[in-house]
Amino acid sequence: MENLKIETKVPYFVHIGQDIIRHLPDLLQDAVQQPQLTVCIVTDSNVARHYLKTAEKMLKKAGCRVRSLVLKPGERLKSHKELLKLLRSMVKADLTRDSVVIGMGGGVIGDLAGFAASIYMRGCSFVQMPTSLLAQVDSSVGGKVGINLPEGKNLVGSFYNPLFVLADIDTLKTLPEREFLCGLAEIIKCGLIRSIDLYHKIREYFLKYRSARASLSHLEVKELLLEDWDFLKTIIAESIKIKGEVVASDEREQSLRMILNFGHTFGHAIEALSGYRHFLHGEAVMLGMKIATALSVSLNEEQKREVRELLDMFELPTIKGITAKAIYTQIGRDKKKKEGKINYILLEKIGKAVRKTEIERGEVLRCISGALGEKG
Numbered sequence: 001m002e003n004l005k006i007e008t009k010v011p012y013f014v015h016i017g018q019d020i021i022r023h024l025p026d027l028l029q030d031a032v033q034q035p036q037l038t039v040c041i042v043t044d045s046n047v048a049r050h051y052l053k054t055a056e057k058m059l060k061k062a063g064c065r066v067r068s069l070v071l072k073p074g075e076r077l078k079s080h081k082e083l084l085k086l087l088r089s090m091v092k093a094d095l096t097r098d099s100v101v102i103g104m105g106g107g108v109i110g111d112l113a114g115f116a117a118s119i120y121m122r123g124c125s126f127v128q129m130p131t132s133l134l135a136q137v138d139s140s141v142g143g144k145v146g147i148n149l150p151e152g153k154n155l156v157g158s159f160y161n162p163l164f165v166l167a168d169i170d171t172l173k174t175l176p177e178r179e180f181l182c183g184l185a186e187i188i189k190c191g192l193i194r195s196i197d198l199y200h201k202i203r204e205y206f207l208k209y210r211s212a213r214a215s216l217s218h219l220e221v222k223e224l225l226l227e228d229w230d231f232l233k234t235i236i237a238e239s240i241k242i243k244g245e246v247v248a249s250d251e252r253e254q255s256l257r258m259i260l261n262f263g264h265t266f267g268h269a270i271e272a273l274s275g276y277r278h279f280l281h282g283e284a285v286m287l288g289m290k291i292a293t294a295l296s297v298s299l300n301e302e303q304k305r306e307v308r309e310l311l312d313m314f315e316l317p318t319i320k321g322i323t324a325k326a327i328y329t330q331i332g333r334d335k336k337k338k339e340g341k342i343n344y345i346l347l348e349k350i351g352k353a354v355r356k357t358e359i360e361r362g363e364v365l366r367c368i369s370g371a372l373g374e375k376g
Contacts, residue, residue: 002233004240006141006161007248014141014165014240016233021168024055024129025062028100031163032125038065038099040090042113044073047105047131050174055104055129067093075276077108078147080156086116097121100163106132106179107139107281111157114145118160128162131171133183133225134282137190137239140165142247142260148276152333153268159252167240169233173226177218180225181314182282185263188310189289190239193259194246196351198238203310205231215315259353262345263289266368269330273322283316287371294367295359296347303350324368328361 001017015027028037039059043052048070059066069089071077095101101124103113110128117126128140146157172180184202191199209224210216216224225232243260250257267288271279279287293299293307331342341357344364348354 002237004237004244006244008143008161008251010161012161012164014167014244016136016167016169016237016240018170018229018233019168020166021051021054021129021171022058024166025058025064027164027166028059028064028127029062031127032100034098036063036065038067038095039102040067040069040093040095040099041102041104042069042071042086042109042116043104044071044077044106044109046073047109051104051131051171055102067095069093071109071112073105073108075108075148075271075281077112078154080147080149083112083116083147086112087120090116090120095120095124097124100125100127102127102129104129104131105135106130107135110135110139111145111154112147114160114162115147115157118145118158123160126160126162128165130165130167132175132179133172133236134179134186135183136167136169136172137183137236138186138243140167141240141243142257143251152272152330153276167236169229169236172232175222177222178280179282180222181218181286181316182280184221184225184314185282185286185289187235187239189260189262189285190242192289192293192307192347192350193262193345193353194242194351195238198235198242199310199350202235203306206310206313210313216313217315221314258343258355259345261343262347262353263287263292265331265342265344266291266327269327270319270322273326273330278317278320286311286314286316287319290371291368292344292346294370295344295364298346298348298354299350307347307350319372322372324365324372327368328365 001015001020004014006012056066101113101117103110114126117124130136130140143159143161145160146154149155246257263285267284270284290311344356345353346356
């Protein structure tokens with residue numbers, strides 16, 4: 001088990017490895033040191049059928065009082081209605097401020113359960129147990145929790161760090177094929193904004209295996225990653241280290257942490273415009289990175305072509321009914337605006353991202369249209 005320390009104001013560890021779910025009771029006891037601890041596992045039905053009984057059994061054996069709340073899966077969970085239902089279920093489960101909420105699942109569960117923990121009785125302890133690649137490398141690290149509004153993604157939330165993060169990569173064996181690309185998108189992002197070595201490592205790895213077709217299928221991506229556990233663990237750990245370093249230097253997203261939004265401003269707009277149904281989060285971010293790369297004037301054409309070649313290597317849903325103008329209007333609602341200006345996170349070079357605000361509307365529309373395949 002590899003233990004990565006996130007040096008925030010109140011530090012915590014991310015534990016990474018195979019078959020490490022069995023360490024959950026000991027990690028909890030070390031973190032809380034409380035006899036007869038009440039633990040509430042919040043998960044969804046997809047994850048529950050694989051891992052809930054195992055987690056419950058281990059925690060009960062360790063003397064914990066265990067409550068489990070199993071929700072319906074999907075992005076729609078991140079709503080004020082579902083949040084209120086969860087909070088009321090926590091009351092019915094007799095949780096107190098001394099209880100620990102465990103978010104076991106993907107990013108949606110982690111965001112919802114973490115936000116509920118942050119406001120339940122003015123805050124109870126929380127543990128992240130990400131079971132998707134995307135959640136392991138992104139949403140479980142950094143302390144952001146929250147829900148969506150119809151007007152946009154993650155518009156209501158808190159900064160609320162967990163006691164620790166337990167990322168058991170064995171849980172990825174049961175992950176749907178399409179979800180692997182979502183996590184890989186965030187890993188590629190980490191390389192593009194902060195580590196040229198990670199970027200080249202990913203690019204060279206997939207170039208070796210790309211078939212004669214234009215893109216790798218979801219199944220091919222999953223099989224390639226699961227066939228090489230050392231590579232998978234390495235790129236997960238490197239991504240977490242990168243995010244941890246950025247978060248530690250700017251916990252409240254005042255400056256440097258904004259670079260983690262590379263591809264996200266456009267991606268969130270695409271998700272909202274499609275009603276959070278057509279695109280998974282990582283797929284929208286992948287498309288958003290294509291737009292942001294095209295908009296990165298510091299990159300020469302050869303560099304842009306190289307990045308686009310990597311991003312085009314993977315299968316994405318087709319875009320229907322979403323225009324460049326609609327995306328541009330939607331990004332104007334982005335919660336990360338400062339002083340009324342949109343923060344565009346662009347590449348100064350591969351491995352380094354910068355923030356820009358003064359970009360002509362026409363240029364932004366041109367780059368969005370190019371990524372969408374619209375004919376000018």
